[in-house]
Amino acid sequence: MSEWMKKSPLEWQDYVYKEVRVVASEKKEYKGWLVTTDPVSANIVLVTFLEDGSLSVTGVMGHSVQTVEVVSEGDHKVREKLMRLFTSVDCEGYSP
């Protein structure tokens, strides 16, 4: 079991809304804004903002997470965007 899976919900929460670099199995690397970590599976959800205004959402499975490193603490603007995401049924608003 990886270090990441053993963390407590409060430790996982410290990473929320921060920009992180995740190294996973087979040397795969992912960078994005961390929106949440599932407390059951330790799966990480990362979001990146694309140039065309859409969003790319990536889930990294908890069992394959090796390291998580904070790249940037973020700011209010990003935080507000991320807070609205997935908080209610209005996530339809992001569909084309």
Added chain:
Amino acid sequence: KVPEVGGEGRIQDPPELQEQRARAALRERYLRSLLAMVGHPVSFTLHEGVHVTAQFGATDLDVANFYVSQLQTPIGVQAEALLRCSDIISYSFKL
């Protein structure tokens, strides 16, 4: 048990309540992220450099399997399939 008073004179919740609250918030947001994924084409990165795409349908409560449809594999299209989450490194989709 009397709640402890924080440094700023605020009454702080006991640690187990704070932890439970964090767990609930993280879990709810994760479930909503799965809800947002339903019906979207999702690309999955599996072990050994295998990539497949499929329409996401559902998952079980411990997130052990993903139920998908129209799974595009290197050897053809599977109408319905269960992907074992232990075989998956990551998944991604656009919103």
